[in-house]
Amino acid sequence: MIKTKVVGLSIMASLMLGVAGAPMARAGSGDTLAAVKARGEVLCGVHPARHGFAAPDSLGKWSGFEVDFCHAIAAAVFGDASKVRFVALSSQQRFPAIQSGEVDVLARNVTATLSRDTALGLNFAPPVFYTGTGFLVRKDDGIAKIEDLDGAAICMAPGSTTERNVAQIFAARGLTYTPVVIENNKQLVDAYVTGRCDALTKDKAALPGVRAFDTEDPSAHIMLPGIYSKEPLAMAVRQGDDNWYDLVKWVTYATFNAEELGVSQDNVDEMKNSEDPDVQALLGVIGDNGAKLGVDNGWVYAIVKQVGNYKDIYMRHFGPYSPVALDRDQNALWTEGGLLYGFPMQ
Amino acid sequence: MTTISSQIATPAPTYDPHARISGTVWLKANLFGSIWQSLLTVIVAAGLIRFFWFVLDWGVINAVFYTTDPDVCRAATGACWAVIVEKHRPMLFGLYPYDEHWRLVLMMVIYLVTVVISLWPRFWNLRLLVPLWIFATLSIGALMFGGVLGLRYVATSEWGGLPLTMLLFTGTVLIGMPVAVLLALGRRAPLPVARGVSVVFIESLRGVPLITILFVAVNVFPLFLPAGMEVNKLLRITVGIAIFFACYQAEVIRGGLQAIPRGQYEAAQSLSLSYWQTTRTIILPQALRISLPAITNHIIAAMKNTSFVIIIGLFDILTATTAVMQDPLWRKFYVEAYLFVAAVYLFFGYALSLYARQVEKWIASGRI
Amino acid sequence: MPQSSLPDQTSTPVISMRNVSKWFSAFQVLHDVSLDVRKGERVVVCGPSGSGKSTLIRCINRLEAHQSGQIFVKGLEMTDNVKNIDTIRRNIGMVFQNFNLFPHLTVLENLTLGPMLTRHMKKVAAEDLAMHFLKKVRIPEQANKYPLQLSGGQQQRVAIARSLCMEPEIMLFDEPTSALDPEMIKEVLDTMIELAESGMTMIVVTHEMGFARTVADNVVFMADGRKVESAPPEDFFGNPREERTRVFLDQILKH
């Protein structure tokens, strides 16, 4: 029996090593766009519960900033923003899910980094949200800056860029901390709220949601000021399918450009009659942008009409009257001092 | 034959429960045999009384049974059972669309009725069971998925709560048992290659934690499929748990197979029965009867093991409860909520083991 | 090894073993055994324990595979050809020392299993057949009981009936009475005697010398895997040729 166990062990070992040591070769690419069209819906990987970005309400309906970008893709492909199926993914599951084709696109707080672009076999669309590592702390702990966190217990999710950023931020300042790393988001937030940790670290943009929805008294918690790292959040697709990548990329730009050209959800029908050739090209009145991407020429019209331009989407979820109010800061158009710069759609 | 006869011969009871003994004799024998005994009894009884008083005090006298206002609970010194009343729907049904919860209730009724009927020997006849299961499968499928008869479509990613636990459990047993039987037969097969394959399979899966198998089912398995092919995640997870369960169950069944005397095979051979005929009519019926107690243990373990899906984010009853306990207003009453979930598991586990005991009695009396 | 056991009758034997040898790993259990059994012949095999007599008859329906020599049953050679094995087994019934009834099936189910599965009989027909043979072994009233509810003697009679339900031409008995209490031996032997009187071809491994004396046409004595002597009972008991036979008979008949 032992012998057989050992044999089993070595067989499994060689299998695993064989898979891992296989030579790399580029193979033909799959056609995601065709697959999506055939299926009739876009499979969009989203965060299971991140207020402002993606969360199901008590009726099971998904809403959030990233959810809307999924809707935008569906609007572009089908002319119907509702043709999306949301797949909630934990941080551990997100990359295998996109790699294996379980989802067509990842709109799940993915920070675009070099190693993810290369080793993970991902392609990143332009960032839709610029943020950085943030810290949520209890007000009465008297923490005002990062140095005050020396020796603190800090709750964070495993495998996030945040986990690495914190290590660097603290090492650079010669500070120590105890990481409490929990994958399950509910357990993670619970650990902070109950006081297991002195600070909760996540993307800065995600913290107001935690404060608003998960704490008993939101005013008892504050976010540390300052930005400690670059976290450009972008939609990601598989490598090896350039057509699909192009579509996701231009859907992103389309929301930027619509805002820049003043085309919003409210006025899109009037703007269809605009004399401006840029607007005409954007809305498919002239040109064949849609055909080049393999979708209907009215794709941007569908996006703006059904989902909105970038500003519409942003204000819906982070506007001053939303629970997760956030200033636009870098997430403003380049014309307004922000970082959003849509490539020309010619 | 010895094995079967030892099954039938019930072990001699240590004491005769029907014998009338006087109370004092019983007390003396069981509680106050010696000074040390008596001392022990007194200490234990004192502790027990304190414990039960605490339970009564906390769980009944000072408890809040119904309120929608968490502050009422906070003010009370006892348990807040109101949290279960308030949150029972998300706890029991998870992410399933709120307006459609009635479908889950109906599903559970159909499920439980079907299972109870199937477990009753009186109804063991294929002309009843086959249509029943076809009806149950179809109606449960229709209720859970929707998309027919005007029911709204609900994707498997939105399933949750107790119905999900039930489906995972049922799927595990229904898929796992046949696999377990095949693996056990493989391990006892006259063909060395079949033995080798079964052994490697069983031992390598038994050597790793269930979590890693779930990781494989969720994260790695899709990579094993050709591009464009997709297997539903819930199905992958169910199959993963089922195969894990099957590897343990296979070892139990193997024990039963080993207990079958060689003469049974020889008698079957002399009647010119084929390998599969022998296995089906002679060997398996006996092996499964022999290993029934251990099989039951693993089936109960399979029910408990479904809770591991919290690690991969499936919304079974436990995951749903931890999620509900995120509500900052009710967070404090986690003990009550977890006790409720524990009670659900204890209830089903107890029901299963009671049934198993009944089956053993039926076997002993030759009814099945 | 002298070919003395070949009978002088001219009819072809239903069972013919020629120079059969068998090893259990390095240990040789059968040494060049040859044996012919004619239709209707009753052969009793006896010998000390471990002499290979059980192995001998188990080779005939291939519960054990022989490794050299040849075995013919009704002219068909027993090789590892699965078709031959199947045909031969259908023609041979076997009764075991420990009965080997199926404890999870009723007596009736034990009897109908073989006919239904291998002879594809209808259930009703198989049950009729089973009741017929249960009456023959005189326990029709036990049909719906489970084997373990019966006495040892009754169980062995059920086992005989089970074999008969396959309507074999040859019956093998592997020490059918040695697991039985003395008072039950008789009822089983009586059944066997009736069977013999009906003309069944039988090979019986047994220590019941009385049975051998009254029923056997031929008594075979085995020792150390060899066929030592084979003779009609009157010669075998009255005037054994070999010293080993004499010693054995002395030991077994003393008590």
Next chain:
Amino acid sequence: MTDASPGRSGARPARNLKDILYSESFRTVIYQVALAAAVALLGFYLYQNVIANLSRQNIATGFGFLDQVAQFEIGETLIAYSSRDTYGRALLVGLINTLTVSAAGIVVATVIGFSVGIARVSTNWLLQRIATAYVEIVRNIPVILQVIFWAAVIRNLPAPRQAIELWGLGFLSNRGLTFVMPVAHAAHVWMLAALVTGIVLAAAASHLAKRHREATGRYVDMLWPSIALIAGLPLLVWLVFGAPHAISYPQRQGFNFAGGATISPEFVALMAGISLYSSGFIAEIVRAGIQATPRGQVEAARSIALRPRFILRYVVLPQALRVIVPPLTSQYVSLIKNSSIAVVIGYPDLVNIGNTVMNQTGQAVEAIAVMMMVYLIISVVTSLLMNAYNRLVAIKER
């Protein structure tokens, strides 16, 4: 087994094709070749798919990532580790944490399990009932629920500032259990050495006493001398070093405690959950073991006037252990495997760290393979030890 040695059958070689097709040995070979081919084909097919999928998407493969810098910190480490170490070392930290929490869990589970198991067969009816209820409850609640429950309990303890004080010896707070600890001193190493020496000497002395008894028939009680050796030697060393008694008391400082030693909440919750769960099974194993020694054995031992202590030592224990040890070992293995649910509450065990590594590198196949291999090795090693033990204690039967 249906048929004996099919490989050695066949009195004579087959004569024609039909004979070959119908021969049992040929069929045996064919079935096996078919099965082997099917398994190999399936394996090859899956392998091909993985390779195709990985390379199409340009995903990194191989175990090279083990040498890359991890860039993340780990909350609890027993060996030196910083974010500049490699993924390989991070995984090693995780493995050591797995083994640590398992070892602690095994000790606790064994102590509770044996106590409850003995209570299960107690003649005291009340105690027996309580033990039974305990076993039924802890065994039938999913272990993961128990771990989450304990994690919640500990998180809901007071914050360090309001920590519960434990008789001046330590504090219980939502940061775990902090307690007094002697300040590290060179003497401690020597004391440990003295302890080991004491155990060795005690064992040797007992052995000599046994030889003496066998030679002369006179019994020398070695119980107290052994205790004296094991406890006395370290004590002596401690005195020689001048009885260093500096003790570090935990003090509230900043967010947490300074000084003393701390066991993290995750460790406590995980250990409590998995060990209580296992203790129920161990109790049943112990009960079965005790009941496996027939009464007649004890009576026989009494009839030859053995002292109670010897009855336990030479008659009851050897027989009970033979029944107890094999299932106990597999219970230990299952406890080690259960420790992997650390990932739910955030104790940095092998799976939790592996999880991070999987996320950072994106190499799910390799990271999961590493985890599975490690657990597989642990269980194989355990069963090897188990087999060795079984051979040692096996009753010689014919």
